[in-house]
Each structure stands twice: as C-alpha cells, then as structure tokens.
Amino acid sequence: MLPPPDAPTRGTWRNGPRWNYEGVVALVGLAVAWQIASYFFPPFLFPPVPAIAAHVLDIFLSGKTLLDVMATALRILAGLAGAFVLGAAIAVLMGRAPRFSRYAYPLLNFNQGVPALSWVVISIIWFKGTEFRIFFIMLMTTLPAFTFQILDSYRAMSKDLLEMTLSFRPSRLDLLRTLVWPSVLPGILTAWKVNLGNASRVVVVAELVGATGGVGYQLLLQQQVFDMAGAIAWTIVLVIFVLLAQRIIDLLETWLLRYRPVAERTL
Amino acid sequence: MTQPEATKAGEIVFDDVSKSFTSPEHRDSPFYAVRNLSFTVGRGELVAVLGKTGCGKSTMFNLLAGLARPSSGKVLVHGHDPYAEFAWFRGKVGIVFQNDRLMPWRTAIENVALGLELNKVPSAERLAIAAEWLARLGLRGHEHDYPHALSGGMRQRVSIARAFSIKPDILLCDEPFSALDEVTGNALRGEFRDLVRETRATGIFITHSIGEALTLGHRILVFQRPARIAYEAVLGGTPEDEIRAEILRVMGDVEAA
Numbered sequence: 001m002l003p004p005p006d007a008p009t010r011g012t013w014r015n016g017p018r019w020n021y022e023g024v025v026a027l028v029g030l031a032v033a034w035q036i037a038s039y040f041f042p043p044f045l046f047p048p049v050p051a052i053a054a055h056v057l058d059i060f061l062s063g064k065t066l067l068d069v070m071a072t073a074l075r076i077l078a079g080l081a082g083a084f085v086l087g088a089a090i091a092v093l094m095g096r097a098p099r100f101s102r103y104a105y106p107l108l109n110f111n112q113g114v115p116a117l118s119w120v121v122i123s124i125i126w127f128k129g130t131e132f133r134i135f136f137i138m139l140m141t142t143l144p145a146f147t148f149q150i151l152d153s154y155r156a157m158s159k160d161l162l163e164m165t166l167s168f169r170p171s172r173l174d175l176l177r178t179l180v181w182p183s184v185l186p187g188i189l190t191a192w193k194v195n196l197g198n199a200s201r202v203v204v205v206a207e208l209v210g211a212t213g214g215v216g217y218q219l220l221l222q223q224q225v226f227d228m229a230g231a232i233a234w235t236i237v238l239v240i241f242v243l244l245a246q247r248i249i250d251l252l253e254t255w256l257l258r259y260r261p262v263a264e265r266t267l
Numbered sequence: 268m269t270q271p272e273a274t275k276a277g278e279i280v281f282d283d284v285s286k287s288f289t290s291p292e293h294r295d296s297p298f299y300a301v302r303n304l305s306f307t308v309g310r311g312e313l314v315a316v317l318g319k320t321g322c323g324k325s326t327m328f329n330l331l332a333g334l335a336r337p338s339s340g341k342v343l344v345h346g347h348d349p350y351a352e353f354a355w356f357r358g359k360v361g362i363v364f365q366n367d368r369l370m371p372w373r374t375a376i377e378n379v380a381l382g383l384e385l386n387k388v389p390s391a392e393r394l395a396i397a398a399e400w401l402a403r404l405g406l407r408g409h410e411h412d413y414p415h416a417l418s419g420g421m422r423q424r425v426s427i428a429r430a431f432s433i434k435p436d437i438l439l440c441d442e443p444f445s446a447l448d449e450v451t452g453n454a455l456r457g458e459f460r461d462l463v464r465e466t467r468a469t470g471i472f473i474t475h476s477i478g479e480a481l482t483l484g485h486r487i488l489v490f491q492r493p494a495r496i497a498y499e500a501v502l503g504g505t506p507e508d509e510i511r512a513e514i515l516r517v518m519g520d521v522e523a524a
Contacts (some may be wrong), residue, residue: 163334164368168385168433169357178381182372259372261415 047229055233065218072207072215073241075131076199079138080192086139087146087191094147095154108144116141116202120209130211137206142195149194153187154180189253193246200242278437278469279308279331284340286326297338300326301494304340308486313438313463313470315484317477317514323494324473328441331471332362344437358386361435361468363443367422369414375401375425376410382433400428404458420451427455431462438463438470445475456482477514481507489517 031049038046059065090108094101119140123133157180165179207216215238222230284304287297300323308314318324329335330342333349333356342348347355361382369378376397383393401410404424414422423443430438443459444452460483463470474480480487484502487510491497498517500510 160364160366160368161370163329163332164362164364165381165385166334167332167360167362168382169354169360170385174385178385179370182370257372259374259413259415261413
C-alpha cells in the first residue's frame with residue numbers, strides 16, 4: 001500500500017535525482033572546445049559542432065535511421081533482460097545451495113575474464129542468426145555482474161528480519177514477496193545501472209561485426225566513408241539513449257526506495 | 268501479578284531439552300547452550316525468564332519459536348513441535364524481539380499488518396486492525412511514517428502492535444525493553460502488562476531485569492549456564508523482597524560457579 005501524498009516523512013519524487021547544472025556547463029564547455037578545435041583542424045578530424053548537430057537531428061527526424069537506434073536499444077534491453085532473468089535464477093540457486101555455488105563461482109569468474117570480442121567471434125562461429133548472435137553476446141558479457149550483484153544482495157539480507165518474518169510462518173511465495181524481493185531490489189537496480197553502460201559498449205562491438213542495422217552498423221558505415229561528423233552523431237545518439245534509460249532507472253529507484261532516509265549532511 | 272489457573276499438561280513444555288553447537292576447533296567437545304532443560308508453562312501464564320548474558324536464554328527462545336531444532340529432548344507448544352510442525356503455528360505465535368526488527372521499506376501500519384497479511388487477512392480489514400493497534404499504543408498520526416522517522420520507543424511500540432495484532436495464543440518476548448531508556452521502557456512495560464492481561468496469551472518473557480520479571484511475570488525462572496533452571500518462584504504468595512533477595516543470591520552463585 002502506498003502512503004497518502006501528504007505524509008510528512010516519506011521520500012518523494014522531489015527527493016530524487018535533479019538536473020545537474022554543473023554537468024550541463026561541462027558538456028557545453030566540451031562543445032565549445034570542440035568548436036574551437038574545428039577552426040584549427042580539417043573537418044574529417046574535428047567537424048564543426050553545427051554539422052554534428054545537423055547529423056543528430058537528421059537521425060532523429062529520419063524514420064529509417066531512427067529504426068537503427070531503436071534496433072540497438074531493443075538489443076540492449078533484450079540482452080539485459082535475458083541476463084537479469086538468468087542471473088537472478090543462478091544467484092538464487094547459489095544462495096540456496098552452497099554446493100552449486102562452489103561449482104558456479106569459478107565459472108562466472110572465468111566468464112568475467114573473457115573479452116567481449118571473444119564472445120563476438122564465438123557467437124559468429126556457433127550461431128547463424130544475427131539477432132541471436134547479438135543476444136548471446138549481450139547475455140554472456142552482462143551475466144556475471146547481474147549474478148554477483150543479486151547474490152550479494154541475497155546474502156546480505158538481514159538475518160533479524162528473516163527470523164522475524166519466519167516467526168509468522170509465511171509460505172515460500174510470501175517470504176519471497178514480503179522479504180526477499182524488497183531486500184534484493186536495491187542491488188538489482190544497481191546492477192541494471194552498471195550493466196546498462198557496459199551493454200551499450202558491447203552491443204556496438206557486436207553490431208560492428210554481424211549486423212545489417214543498428215548504431216554499430218551505422219558507425220561502421222561512417223568509418224568507411226570517413227565521415228567524422230556522422231560517427232560522432234551516432235555516438236551521441238547512443239549516449240542519449242543510455243542517459244535516458246539511466247534517468248528512467250534513477251526515477252524508478254527514487255520511487256521504489258523512497259523509504260530510505262535522506263541525510264541533511266553528506267560525507 | 269497473580270498466577271492464573273494453569274492447565275495440568277502445560278501449553279509450553281520443555282522436556283529434557285539440550286541444544287549444542289559444534290565448531291571445527293571443538294568437534295569432539297560440543298558447546299552446550301541449553302542442557303537438560305525441563306519446565307512447563309500453563310495456559311494464560313506469563314513466565315519471566317531471568318539469567319545473565321550468555322546463559323542460553325536466546326537459544327531457548329529460538330527453540331521455542333521453532334527457529335532452531337533441539338539436539339535432544341522435546342519442545343512442545345500446544346502439543347505440537349514448533350520446529351517440525353513449523354506451518355501449524357501460523358497465526359498462533361506473536362514475538363516481540365529485543366530490537367524492533369521493522370522492515371525499513373514498510374510504513375508503520377504496513378509493518379503492523381505484516382502478520383495479518385501473512386495470515387491472509389483481507390487488505391482493508393488488516394489495515395483497519397493495524398490502525399487500531401497503532402492508536403492503542405499511542406501512534407495515531409504515525410501510520411504512514413517509515414521506521415527511520417520514528418524514535419526507538421515508537422519503533423518498539425510498532426513491533427509490539429505487530430505481535431499482538433494477530434491475537435496470538437502464545438506470546439514470546441526477548442528482552443523487548445532492554446534497548447530503551449528508563450522512562451520509555453517503564454511506560455511501555457505498563458502498556459505491555461495491560462495488553463497481556465487483556466489478551467490472556469500464554470507467554471515467555473526473557474529479561475535481564477529482576478524488577479521487570481517481578482512486574483510482568485506470574486512465575487519467574489532463573490537460568491544458569493548452560494540454560495538450566497537454578498531457581499523458580501511463583502509470584503503472589505512469597506513477598507517480592509524475599510524473591511528478589513533469593514534471585515540475587517542465586518544469580519550471584521551462578522556467576523561464582
């Protein structure tokens with residue numbers, strides 16, 4: 001149940017992330033520095049900011065290119081969703097069965113050390129379909145972080161709260177709903193935030209080698225025609241998507257974790 | 268408090284119960300937290316358990332709550348084994364812990380309603396019951412506050428409301444007022460005593476305080492280490508001063524031993 005809107009001690013949307021004006025100033029500063037550099041270097045090295053902005057606008061206004069952005073976004077989200085579901089299942093198994101954990105831990109650690117490019121090569125050799133190849137790469141590269149983060153949250157669950165809840169003799173489902181899920185939720189949100197950035201980097205690499213659409217494919221095209229403004233524009237579009245997704249997760253986090261106290265003084 | 272009429276068989280039975288723990292260093296000589304403990308608690312009786320730190324009171328509490336399994340002997344509540352027949356006790360046992368153990372993501376009213384929710388009481392009904400209990404314990408207006416916005420005393424009130432809201436047959440309390448300041452503790456103790464009298468729950472109340480045991484219990488058990496009964500007193504007959512002196516003497520002996 002949600003508390004009424006006039007309750008005085010709750011966190012609210014207003015306590016959530018705000019616009020960071022210093023961040024805007026820093027980005028504008030970068031654009032100004034780039035523009036100044038464009039006066040001293042040829043356009044294929046430092047194209048002027050208005051030319052990049054025009055490219056970005058073109059991408060958003062053209063239905064065809066916008067589809068490329070959507071394709072990349074969907075690939076990121078599908079990969080993350082798959083890794084989250086599989087990672088959560090593995091984490092729960094590891095949390096509940098120490099023997100399984102002893103087998104799974106080294107495998108996940110080994111996976112952590114495998115470069116994204118290796119998964120690209122492996123998936124191209126193993127699978128035929130482009131979309132499945134990309135999904136597989138995304139899954140394998142983001143799986144360990146999801147698993148470890150959820151496992152840590154599961155293990156850090158308060159023993160006091162567990163005993164208290166058990167004293168009411170809940171069913172397994174009720175225990176999961178009332179205690180386990182709220183306990184691991186902060187860890188899950190952190191995992192999504194961390195993996196979103198990783199996934200956006202990996203998906204571009206995956207698209208570079210096999211896809212016929214998407215931001216990675218478009219970046220490859222820009223490189224072939226030596227169009228730096230286009231390359232920067234596509235990069236900016238991807239960054240905008242990641243920032244928007246991060247913002248959505250931040251807002252979700254602010255709302256879901258509104259019970260957390262806010263200290264007046266910070267460290 | 269005068270002692271109520273206890274049932275012959277006892278609502279709570281500890282029959283020669285031991286609980287030991289082993290560690291890799293002491294594999295051959297297990298550590299006993301509870302050893303050959305036997306006692307009964309009658310229906311509607313509130314027994315105060317006194318003992319020094321580390322005497323096994325909390326282990327006995329966990330055995331009773333069904334959170335731990337005895338190494339030997341039998342624990343029975345209402346004739347059922349609280350560990351083996353865990354689900355049978357749903358809605359029958361209310362526990363007030365030493366610390367409030369409130370879920371930080373739930374408001375005060377949602378915390379109180381937790382037991383009712385797990386007992387499948389419909390949402391509107393459980394919130395009404397929870398609001399009533401919060402009001403009884405002086406927390407009207409704080410229903411939608413999160414635990415971090417409440418003082419220690421208020422949080423413990425919420426946890427007491429949570430335990431009583433399910434109308435438990437068995438009430439277990441593990442030093443519920445020990446973390447509070449004296450004034451708050453005294454106020455809560457009085458409210459708690461009234462609630463116990465009213466609900467007539469059978470209960471065990473673990474405490475460090477002789478005064479608290481004398482105020483709240485119908486009977487007092489003094490534990491020695493590992494948890495065994497060193498002294499037992501029924502309140503209402505013997506003058507309290509005599510009981511207090513005897514408890515102090517026994518606890519002194521226990522300490523010396």
